[in-house]
Amino acid sequence: MIRWAKKYLILCLPVLLLTLSGHGQERQHFNGSLQIGPYSGNADFDYLIVGGDTIYDGDFRYQKSSLETVLQKRDTSFIIAGDFDKGVATGPWRFQFNSFQSDRNSKLVDFEYRVLVSGIQEEGSGSLSDGAPDGDWVYEVNKIKASEVESVLFKSEMTFDAGVPQQNFKIASDSVVLVGRFLRNGQAHDEWSSFAVNSVSETETWFFNEGLLQRIVIVSDGASNEIPVFENSPQPLQTIMLDKNYIKIVASAVKASGSSLNPKKGIAGLLTRNESYYNKLEDILSEMGSSGFGIQYRVKVPYKPLDSLESAQLSTVVSDFEAADLIANNLLNNSHLNIVKRTDPEVRYFYSVASAIKKDFLEPLRSLIAAQKDSIVPYLGLSDVLAEIWSNGKPEKRIEVKGDSLQADRTFALDNTETFDFEGNDLDSVGQLAAYAKMSMEAIEASLSDQLTSEESILALNSLEVDLIAKNDSLVRRIDSLQKTLPSSYHKALENIKGFADSALSSYAGMENMDQKLVYGNTLDVCMTSLMALSNTLGGLPSETEAIDSLYTDNIWNPFMATLMEETVKKRIINAHTKILIPSFLERIATDLSCDNVENISNGIGRANEMVVALREQDTKKLERKLRRAKEPSEILRLIEEFTSKAAEK
Numbered sequence: 177m178i179r180w181a182k183k184y185l186i187l188c189l190p191v192l193l194l195t196l197s198g199h200g201q202e203r204q205h206f207n208g209s210l211q212i213g214p215y216s217g218n219a220d221f222d223y224l225i226v227g228g229d230t231i232y233d234g235d236f237r238y239q240k241s242s243l244e245t246v247l248q249k250r251d252t253s254f255i256i257a258g259d260f261d262k263g264v265a266t267g268p269w270r271f272q273f274n275s276f277q278s279d280r281n282s283k284l285v286d287f288e289y290r291v292l293v294s295g296i297q298e299e300g301s302g303s304l305s306d307g308a309p310d311g312d313w314v315y316e317v318n319k320i321k322a323s324e325v326e327s328v329l330f331k332s333e334m335t336f337d338a339g340v341p342q343q344n345f346k347i348a349s350d351s352v353v354l355v356g357r358f359l360r361n362g363q364a365h366d367e368w369s370s371f372a373v374n375s376v377s378e379t380e381t382w383f384f385n386e387g388l389l390q391r392i393v394i395v396s397d398g399a400s401n402e403i404p405v406f407e408n409s410p411q412p413l414q415t416i417m418l419d420k421n422y423i424k425i426v427a428s429a430v431k432a433s434g435s436s437l438n439p440k441k442g443i444a445g446l447l448t449r450n451e452s453y454y455n456k457l458e459d460i461l462s463e464m465g466s467s468g469f470g471i472q473y474r475v476k477v478p479y480k481p482l483d484s485l486e487s488a489q490l491s492t493v494v495s496d497f498e499a500a501d502l503i504a505n506n507l508l509n510n511s512h513l514n515i516v517k518r519t520d521p522e523v524r525y526f527y528s529v530a531s532a533i534k535k536d537f538l539e540p541l542r543s544l545i546a547a548q549k550d551s552i553v554p555y556l557g558l559s560d561v562l563a564e565i566w567s568n569g570k571p572e573k574r575i576e577v578k579g580d581s582l583q584a585d586r587t588f589a590l591d592n593t594e595t596f597d598f599e600g601n602d603l604d605s606v607g608q609l610a611a612y613a614k615m616s617m618e619a620i621e622a623s624l625s626d627q628l629t630s631e632e633s634i635l636a637l638n639s640l641e642v643d644l645i646a647k648n649d650s651l652v653r654r655i656d657s658l659q660k661t662l663p664s665s666y667h668k669a670l671e672n673i674k675g676f677a678d679s680a681l682s683s684y685a686g687m688e689n690m691d692q693k694l695v696y697g698n699t700l701d702v703c704m705t706s707l708m709a710l711s712n713t714l715g716g717l718p719s720e721t722e723a724i725d726s727l728y729t730d731n732i733w734n735p736f737m738a739t740l741m742e743e744t745v746k747k748r749i750i751n752a753h754t755k756i757l758i759p760s761f762l763e764r765i766a767t768d769l770s771c772d773n774v775e776n777i778s779n780g781i782g783r784a785n786e787m788v789v790a791l792r793e794q795d796t797k798k799l800e801r802k803l804r805r806a807k808e809p810s811e812i813l814r815l816i817e818e819f820t821s822k823a824a825e826k
Contacts, residue, residue, distance in 0.1 A: 203233065210238060213463040215254060224262065229660075232260035232464060241274075251276055256460065258304070265304045265466040271457055273298040276320065292323045300457055307461065307468030308339030315453045332450045340472050347446045348373075354446045356382075362474040363387035364418060370443050380442045387415060387476035389426060392437075403435045411478035412823070414790060416555070418473035419451055424547075425477055425555045432560065467719070477555045481790075484817050486558065487783060489603040490548050491776050496610040497538065497545050498702050503617040504534040506698070507624060521583040526620045528577045529588040533620075536571035537613040544606070551782065562601055570598050570605075573612065590615055618695070625691045637690065640697045644684070647704040648677055651711065658715050666714055669765035676769050677707055703771035710765070710778040720785055721754060727792050746791070748800040752812045753788045760809035784813065787820045794823055 210219035217240030258269035302313030356368030390407035
């Protein structure tokens with residue numbers, strides 16, 4: 177069997193490997209079992225051997241179906257067919273996914289028995305150019321009954337130009353129809369109107385102006401409700417992709433206007449559903465090594481960037497939250513503690529405190545953590561997000577546990593409780609609350625560790641270690657894959673990520689105290705997740721850097737040669753980004769990596785890219801003069817940060 181890992185074909189037959197080695201480039205043919213991501217089926221395709229790598233090239237067909245399974249129970253089948261040009265998907269493509277079961281009836285047609293099936297069929301089809309949708313695309317979901325289409329559950333009809341949506345489009349479900357249009361640059365524009373299939377008087381209209389959603393008008397039962405969205409926002413605008421995060425931003429703006437938006441219904445629901453279907457196709461092509469499928473639905477939103485202090489504070493809040501939440505879940509879901517608390521007053525007391533901290537401290541913070549991880553805090557507005565966290569009041573530092581038949585009233589507080597200040601509605605107070613929750617959960621964990629039996633502690637460690645090993649194995653595979661595709665300048669950073677993870681695991685393995693080992697292991701578990709996120713950030717960095725370079729390239733008329741020539745504009749900015757900032761991040765990863773700074777580095781790369789993109793459309797003459805004298809990465813970041821912050825305030 178052959179398993180496909182990104183762009184490279186891992187052949188499990190040693191003899192076949194021997195026959196392929198030693199060739200510079202030659203076309204081969206394969207027909208057999210293949211695993212692509214979660215899909216497993218039979219594949220028939222051509223491929224090239226180039227420099228020892230195996231690359232799809234030519235016709236490709238991949239399918240799975242089982243008559244025996246569909247007769248006995250529900251069968252999930254698929255057909256994926258198209259063409260590759262040296263590893264890049266191109267030309268007509270068809271993706272079909274079926275979930276059928278037999279009606280246990282059959283027809284005799286021309287000496288053949290045909291089994292009738294019922295279920296759901298999804299199909300997406302269209303052409304690709306350099307891996308991106310190009311021309312007309314249709315994605316349709318049908319309900320099948322007795323091998324005939326009973327109803328259309330979803331249908332999306334769109335036109336693309338190299339991944340950029342163009343002109344008019346139509347998205348329909350079995351209850352709602354949406355029509356709208358895009359400008360040639362992919363920006364949402366004009367009226368996007370939806371109406372209920374069974375009632376044309378029920379309508380919803382989003383009014384866009386060159387990507388900016390100005391207002392939403394909903395008509396129901398003859399009454400019209402106009403909701404202002406971003407029409408009068410004083411903040412500068414930034415272009416982003418129309419995806420599920422954009423829907424969250426719109427929902428927040430609608431809520432601020434005193435209304436509500438259900439992301440699963442109406443226009444928002446259709447857009448979210450359409451995105452999920454196309455994401456499925458993108459994931460499949462990405463697994464096969466063909467990048468560039470990402471569709472560029474573009475919109476504009478108000479943007480207030482975070483300064484470096486706010487970014488650092490938010491990263492700390494996220495870290496403290498994750499540590500506290502992990503301990504809380506481990507304790508509250510511990511079957512042994514759930515039994516012991518029924519008879520042991522001390523365990524009952526600490527269990528009650530942990531439950532209160534999760535409910536009153538951690539759950540309200542979850543919305544901020546999610547927004548930060550989705551990188552949408554600057555679009556939601558930091559002050560607005562913070563105001564929503566404890567809208568019903570903040571928790572007290574002293575946690576009261578009411579007595580019962582087993583225990584008297586007790587109050588929990590840290591020894592240094594008085595050093596914490598929860599007053600105010602800013603990041604400082606939020607950071608204090610998150611830190612208090614983390615330290616409290618650590619104290620509770622330490623107090624309860626003596627109550628756990630040795631057997632229970634071993635079981636906890638076993639579960640943790642299974643997770644640590646799985647995460648480390650995934651990290652190693654990811655880095656090994658990236659080293660084959662990323663430039664050599666990235667290799668030291670990648671090697672250090674892998675080496676650091678291995679060293680941390682070795683330190684964990686060498687610890688003898690079981691309680692300390694559990695605490696360190698939980699911290700390492702969070703760190704492993706951050707290391708994978710950093711690796712993924714590096715994986716996408718070359719393409720992001722290339723996109724930024726392209727953004728700073730203009731076609732300039734050369735009168736001497738009477739032709740258009742490409743020329744880089746704002747060279748000091750692009751050179752500072754490409755030649756100083758990016759190498760400095762790579763150097764820091766290669767030489768100064770720790771669990772304490774891994775998330776800050778990853779966020780710093782993303783923030784630097786965002787700022788440089790924003791500078792393209794701004795008057796940066798003063799900044800460029802200052803950059804001429806700046807050589808140190810920290811100085812360059814400071815100058816760009818200050819300039820971006822001042823520009824946002826204007």
